[in-house]
Amino acid sequence: MSEVQTVDNMISITIDGIEYKAKEGEYILNAARANDVFIPAICYLTRCSPTLACRICLVEADGKQVYACNAKVKEGMEVVTSTENILTERRAIMEVYDVNHPLQCGVCDKSGECELQNYTLELAVDSQSYMIPDTKRETTNWSSVLHYDPGLCIVCERCTTVCKDMIGDAAITTAKRGGAELDKSYKESMPKDAYSMWNKLQKSVIAPSNGTGETNCSDCGECIAVCPVGALASRDFVYQSNAWDLKRVPAVAAHSSDGAQIYYEVKPTSITDRTEKIYRVTNEWNYVSLDGSARFAYDFQNTTASKDKAAFDAAIEAFKKAETIRFNAMITNEEAMMLQTLKEKMGVKLYNPEVKAFQTFLNHYEAASGNSLWTTDPDAIMKKSDFVISIGAALRNDSPAMKYAFNNVQKLNKGAGLYFHPVGDTLIPTFGKTVEVFTHKVGHEELALYLVLDLFADKEKLPEDVKEYIDSFKKTETKTIKEKEVKTVKEMVLNEETGEEEEVSKKVTEMVDKEITVTTNGLVDLLGGDASKFDAAFEKMMKKKEHFSMMLGEDLYYHEKAENIAKLVALVEATCDMDVVMTPPKSNALGVALICDLDDAQSGYTIGYNENGDFRLSALGDGDLDMPALNQQEGTLCNIGKRLLPTNAAVEYNGYELNDLMKVLVGAPELTIDWTAMLPTDRGFKAIAFDDLTNSFDNDGSDNRGYRLETSNVETDLPEVEKCDESALLEGEIAYRCNPARQFNDFTDKSHEIFEAFALYASTEKAEALGNKVEVVFDNGSITLDVLADEKITGDIVKVPDFKAAKGVYDLFGGSRYKTVTLRKV
Amino acid sequence: MEVTWIGVLIKAIIILAVISAIAGFGTYIERKVLAFMQRRLGPMHVGPYGLLQIAADGIKLFTKEDIVPQNANAFIFKIAPVITAATAFIALSAVPVFPDFTIPSWIPVLGGTFVPSIASDLNIGVLFVLGMMAAGLYGPLLAGMSQANKWGIIGAARTAVQFLSYEVVTGLSILAPIMLVGSLSFVDFNAYQAGGIGDWLVWKQPVAFVLFLIAGFAETNRTPFDLLEHEAEVVSGYATEYSGMRWGMFFIGEYANMITVSVIAAVVFLGGYDAAGTLGWLFIMAKIAFFFFLMLWVRAAWPHVRPDQLMWLCWKVLMPLAVVNIVITALVMMV
Amino acid sequence: MGLEQFKNRNVGTQNYTMVDAGHSPQGAMCQFKQVVKRTFKGELFVGLWVTMRSMIKALFANDMHTVKYPLEKLPISPRYRAIHDMLRLLESGHYRCIGCGLCEKICISNCIAMDTRYDENQRKEVSEYTINFGRCIFCGYCAEVCPELAIVHGPRYENASQQRAGFSLFEDMLTPIDKLNLQQEYDGFGAVSPNADENIKQTPLAY
Numbered sequence A: 001m002s003e004v005q006t007v008d009n010m011i012s013i014t015i016d017g018i019e020y021k022a023k024e025g026e027y028i029l030n031a032a033r034a035n036d037v038f039i040p041a042i043c044y045l046t047r048c049s050p051t052l053a054c055r056i057c058l059v060e061a062d063g064k065q066v067y068a069c070n071a072k073v074k075e076g077m078e079v080v081t082s083t084e085n086i087l088t089e090r091r092a093i094m095e096v097y098d099v100n101h102p103l104q105c106g107v108c109d110k111s112g113e114c115e116l117q118n119y120t121l122e123l124a125v126d127s128q129s130y131m132i133p134d135t136k137r138e139t140t141n142w143s144s145v146l147h148y149d150p151g152l153c154i155v156c157e158r159c160t161t162v163c164k165d166m167i168g169d170a171a172i173t174t175a176k177r178g179g180a181e182l183d184k185s186y187k188e189s190m191p192k193d194a195y196s197m198w199n200k201l202q203k204s205v206i207a208p209s210n211g212t213g214e215t216n217c218s219d220c221g222e223c224i225a226v227c228p229v230g231a232l233a234s235r236d237f238v239y240q241s242n243a244w245d246l247k248r249v250p251a252v253a254a255h256s257s258d259g260a261q262i263y264y265e266v267k268p269t270s271i272t273d274r275t276e277k278i279y280r281v282t283n284e285w286n287y288v289s290l291d292g293s294a295r296f297a298y299d300f301q302n303t304t305a306s307k308d309k310a311a312f313d314a315a316i317e318a319f320k321k322a323e324t325i326r327f328n329a330m331i332t333n334e335e336a337m338m339l340q341t342l343k344e345k346m347g348v349k350l351y352n353p354e355v356k357a358f359q360t361f362l363n364h365y366e367a368a369s370g371n372s373l374w375t376t377d378p379d380a381i382m383k384k385s386d387f388v389i390s391i392g393a394a395l396r397n398d399s400p401a402m403k404y405a406f407n408n409v410q411k412l413n414k415g416a417g418l419y420f421h422p423v424g425d426t427l428i429p430t431f432g433k434t435v436e437v438f439t440h441k442v443g444h445e446e447l448a449l450y451l452v453l454d455l456f457a458d459k460e461k462l463p464e465d466v467k468e469y470i471d472s473f474k475k476t477e478t479k480t481i482k483e484k485e486v487k488t489v490k491e492m493v494l495n496e497e498t499g500e501e502e503e504v505s506k507k508v509t510e511m512v513d514k515e516i517t518v519t520t521n522g523l524v525d526l527l528g529g530d531a532s533k534f535d536a537a538f539e540k541m542m543k544k545k546e547h548f549s550m551m552l553g554e555d556l557y558y559h560e561k562a563e564n565i566a567k568l569v570a571l572v573e574a575t576c577d578m579d580v581v582m583t584p585p586k587s588n589a590l591g592v593a594l595i596c597d598l599d600d601a602q603s604g605y606t607i608g609y610n611e612n613g614d615f616r617l618s619a620l621g622d623g624d625l626d627m628p629a630l631n632q633q634e635g636t637l638c639n640i641g642k643r644l645l646p647t648n649a650a651v652e653y654n655g656y657e658l659n660d661l662m663k664v665l666v667g668a669p670e671l672t673i674d675w676t677a678m679l680p681t682d683r684g685f686k687a688i689a690f691d692d693l694t695n696s697f698d699n700d701g702s703d704n705r706g707y708r709l710e711t712s713n714v715e716t717d718l719p720e721v722e723k724c725d726e727s728a729l730l731e732g733e734i735a736y737r738c739n740p741a742r743q744f745n746d747f748t749d750k751s752h753e754i755f756e757a758f759a760l761y762a763s764t765e766k767a768e769a770l771g772n773k774v775e776v777v778f779d780n781g782s783i784t785l786d787v788l789a790d791e792k793i794t795g796d797i798v799k800v801p802d803f804k805a806a807k808g809v810y811d812l813f814g815g816s817r818y819k820t821v822t823l824r825k826v
Numbered sequence B: 001m002e003v004t005w006i007g008v009l010i011k012a013i014i015i016l017a018v019i020s021a022i023a024g025f026g027t028y029i030e031r032k033v034l035a036f037m038q039r040r041l042g043p044m045h046v047g048p049y050g051l052l053q054i055a056a057d058g059i060k061l062f063t064k065e066d067i068v069p070q071n072a073n074a075f076i077f078k079i080a081p082v083i084t085a086a087t088a089f090i091a092l093s094a095v096p097v098f099p100d101f102t103i104p105s106w107i108p109v110l111g112g113t114f115v116p117s118i119a120s121d122l123n124i125g126v127l128f129v130l131g132m133m134a135a136g137l138y139g140p141l142l143a144g145m146s147q148a149n150k151w152g153i154i155g156a157a158r159t160a161v162q163f164l165s166y167e168v169v170t171g172l173s174i175l176a177p178i179m180l181v182g183s184l185s186f187v188d189f190n191a192y193q194a195g196g197i198g199d200w201l202v203w204k205q206p207v208a209f210v211l212f213l214i215a216g217f218a219e220t221n222r223t224p225f226d227l228l229e230h231e232a233e234v235v236s237g238y239a240t241e242y243s244g245m246r247w248g249m250f251f252i253g254e255y256a257n258m259i260t261v262s263v264i265a266a267v268v269f270l271g272g273y274d275a276a277g278t279l280g281w282l283f284i285m286a287k288i289a290f291f292f293f294l295m296l297w298v299r300a301a302w303p304h305v306r307p308d309q310l311m312w313l314c315w316k317v318l319m320p321l322a323v324v325n326i327v328i329t330a331l332v333m334m335v
Numbered sequence C: 001m002g003l004e005q006f007k008n009r010n011v012g013t014q015n016y017t018m019v020d021a022g023h024s025p026q027g028a029m030c031q032f033k034q035v036v037k038r039t040f041k042g043e044l045f046v047g048l049w050v051t052m053r054s055m056i057k058a059l060f061a062n063d064m065h066t067v068k069y070p071l072e073k074l075p076i077s078p079r080y081r082a083i084h085d086m087l088r089l090l091e092s093g094h095y096r097c098i099g100c101g102l103c104e105k106i107c108i109s110n111c112i113a114m115d116t117r118y119d120e121n122q123r124k125e126v127s128e129y130t131i132n133f134g135r136c137i138f139c140g141y142c143a144e145v146c147p148e149l150a151i152v153h154g155p156r157y158e159n160a161s162q163q164r165a166g167f168s169l170f171e172d173m174l175t176p177i178d179k180l181n182l183q184q185e186y187d188g189f190g191a192v193s194p195n196a197d198e199n200i201k202q203t204p205l206a207y
């Protein structure tokens, strides 16, 4: 992890008489876990705030009973994990959880990995002392993927907590159950904590927080993952398989650039069909959180593939005459390396519109800042940042990891945030009280960076011209405002008892007029904010803030002034105390950007790899030659965390691989994964063989998956930046190339648990105005789309998805993410 | 009535046909009786009450693959069973089986032919029968020695020892009745006892009767003296390598011998066919059947003996007893 | 034939009787005496009589022990572990199996396979269930682990087949609905022990 654990911030504590090291300010529970000491805990989630719902984590710290998930370690603290009283409490708590819990383990999907089962056995609950009449609670479906059985729910609130603290949607919350009242006598007879836990449990269930029966959330399924019991399940998985029947294949989520750790869980399809199928995706939810595409877009494998020799020979011929290979980010590092080799040996062009802009941006950034890659990652941001800025990313859609980090910082680090984006969003402001959203004009991204410079830069370091430019936006005016003034007035009052007059002083508030000079920051206004209120708000935001991070999104890479933006970013880094992270657009964009030498355009005979082309290699099963999908092959991917991550094949693949073509074309090693150790070390890769890559998390949450790419840092001069070019502003009807959350590419679309349609997404009002169907006319073509309302969007900009490669949306947008279009009703 | 060669031929054919049929039927009876005594049902499935089991077995024996072991002396191996079967049937030629009869005259060609009770009424009938039975020991002996099998050799050795020993006892035990009757012809034996149950030789010679029976069991290789092919010890003894019809011939020979011994015992000690005609026919059948049944019964009830016990019994018990019996008989006759 | 002795599962509590096997004679004189004694005591005839008596009883007193096997069958002990049966609930007739998969998990020869699904009544439904009797070793673990007494060992012990693999499907093993009244409660391996009531603790109920 990026945070260096120096001896300084480690303290020592004793747990049950044994001395351990712990990080200062850590919760006792986490300190114990990091040291492999077991303390029972149900409701606590590692990267979320403690809810104190279960109270089973009771321990004694320095002689006082505290909740381990909520009490922080102190130097020399002595923790005892079980005393007689604590054991009584814990036993009573587990008995209470078992009151009226349906005897359903036999069919429950959670059986075998259920924490209620585990703790009931752990605490040897073999009899029941409490009772209360049960309430009928109906099973409901909250969304197209969420299935909730309140009968099984133990109201630990993990689901609501993760949804609020990590995911940010806060789509579910506790609601009234309408259960019977606890018998009064229990108050005396029961252990205290067990009673209060029960009192709350008996009154609550979980329900969508918008008051309807539907969550209308981003359908990430993280609540399913964290639910300790069988109350929450994916609708598709209910009663499909017992946990113990599933084989776990460690892998990397293929679609977004998060590169989240996942397990594909496989078992034979059915009694009659013994080929293995993926039943679900699970994750180490204490250390990573998935988005909907990672959890639900899993069955995108190429099932129809076979070793078709004729197609293979045709492919060889095609490669021999090909001028261009067009591909996208859904490709492993090894395959990217193969394509690069083809370029070097056969002189083909590599065309990748998804990655090209990103690669160029990275190069500009490197030139300007001297850093080969960005300086932080979402994990590190969550761990320590308390101020985050997001520029140029549709946070909800582009990069789940950044969205989670942005939100988590607000919730856990008492953080603040600035969000700059042309498309209005109703969700982001709910992340925290000190989140300011700037819905700026398309083309004003540079101004956003100038505002950052204005707010955070060490003015001493800033070049004069920049300082001048920034100051040129400031206006100073004199204003008369009314201000409260407190005056002390002395009065003579007659004391009735003594009959004497006494002098009494009184405080009186008066409104007085006052002249003040106000500096309004024109930048704020230009960016769509309210300059008059911003200063005060910003002052509040900055309270006790120490670690600042900036997240940059895809909009910037496609920006006309991308080079200038990259320089501005470098300037921000150089002059502000600010870490930067950039979202690779989709999947393995970073790997491709590092490995391949991409060309600007395609020409001549083109081979499309999962893309349009004269000859198509496809893992979707619809091409001229079949290729394995990312859940069918071993290989490595690079993610936003600048790590190289190994992924494994979950389901079988019967066709040819790219490496087979390579063997015939230019010669290649035996296996695809033999390329892993050959990845270019000058771009930060290490010569480590695939089989030697580690793939795990430590108990304290350290990520040991694969390895972190080597980054270099060269001292450079401050970059020369240009002023914001107002002529780049877009006017009129604007389309934004942006996928609905959970959709990234043809593969997510192929998966049966992803339902988001290929349609035009617009705010409710805009959608009403547009009708059911529109033709979106670009200057080089048009596309006809259904119109869907997304109530989380505000403003007039419409989102046009690009996840279907065959629709050629990249070509329509032609090198930018925003386009002025004509919307014609159909 | 004139005994013609046609009559003898017919008789011979009848004996062959009937006795081998009875031998086959005997196997059925044996299996049934043993089953009943063990509270089982025995063969039940081929034909009513399993009656056609014999036919099934016959078909099986005839159609089974004929195997001659590689190192066997093929010639001897092949004729050994023939010796057993042939001697058994030859012995029967001097034994009265069924009373005389004349083929009714309405039957063409053979009409009026007289068929005698004995195919060949030799005046040394008893000796001849005993001799033939003794000659039968070449069957198992040669079979065991020719088949190049260790179990066979042991079987052959046991054959030599057992048959030779008991031959002595048979001869000696039957000597006393011969002395009384004064003839070696079975017809004379029959005539001697014609006076009814009281005249039966068994009353005059009980010891000889018992000795003869015991020796008969040994000679016919029946439990408790079935050492020649005792499965639990020597696999199948002399018959180890035999299969199909060759093995079947040993089998038929054994059953024919059982019948012969039964006939001799019936004729010599139990009065033969006391009355002439059908009744006598029934009588002797009943007596033969009794002895036959006795053999099965004994097999069901008793364990078999060890070879050493067998020899001990023969030379130390039976032979002295037989000699004593002869001496006493002689003394009684002289007085 | 009574089943009492089979139903007594407490091995070791049955009564065993020692057989008086007698002594072998010592020395020549003793041996001689034994021979004489045996000869005149007519022991051999006792043997003959025993077999004859058996025959008479078998033929005339209906004491034949043969079971004409395919036509007649002996009742087998409930503890016998033969081809599995799937039982139904007596009242509703619904099959008992809840699809918990424990039998599938515990099966040491890995010969049970099942598919389940979420049915219209929000219940777990067993959509497919097979046992490969070519691999089953009739250990009885599945019957023992089954929480519903749904899978039990039935009385069908004829499991010879022409192929190694022999699959039985759910319906093959399930009590036919029209034979529900003939369904026997299972007494064998894994059934509730006679003193089960004493061994459980009551859970308090509020209604």
Ligand code: SF4
Pocket: A101, A102, A103, A104, A105, A106, A108, A109, A110, A111, A112, A114, A115, A116, A117, A152, A228, A229, A230, A231
């Ligand atoms: S949630 Fe856990 S305890 Fe409850 S029925 Fe399911 S497996 Fe059993």
Ligand code: SF4
Pocket: A152, A153, A154, A155, A156, A157, A158, A159, A160, A206, A223, A226, A227, A228, A229, A231, A232
């Ligand atoms: S649904 Fe699951 S995670 Fe949510 S409160 Fe209930 S038990 Fe806890």
Ligand code: SF4
Pocket: C106, C107, C108, C109, C110, C111, C112, C131, C135, C136, C137, C138, C139, C140, C141, C142, C143
């Ligand atoms: S009896 Fe044993 S081997 Fe057979 S299905 Fe049951 S558990 Fe498996």
Ligand code: SF4
Pocket: C096, C097, C098, C099, C100, C101, C102, C103, C104, C142, C145, C146, C147, C148, C149, C150, C151
């Ligand atoms: S153990 Fe019983 S209830 Fe569970 S799946 Fe097997 S047969 Fe069905």
Ligand code: FES
Pocket: A040, A041, A042, A043, A044, A050, A051, A052, A053, A054, A055, A056, A057, A058, A067, A068, A069, A070
């Ligand atoms: S884990 Fe601490 S209160 Fe639940």
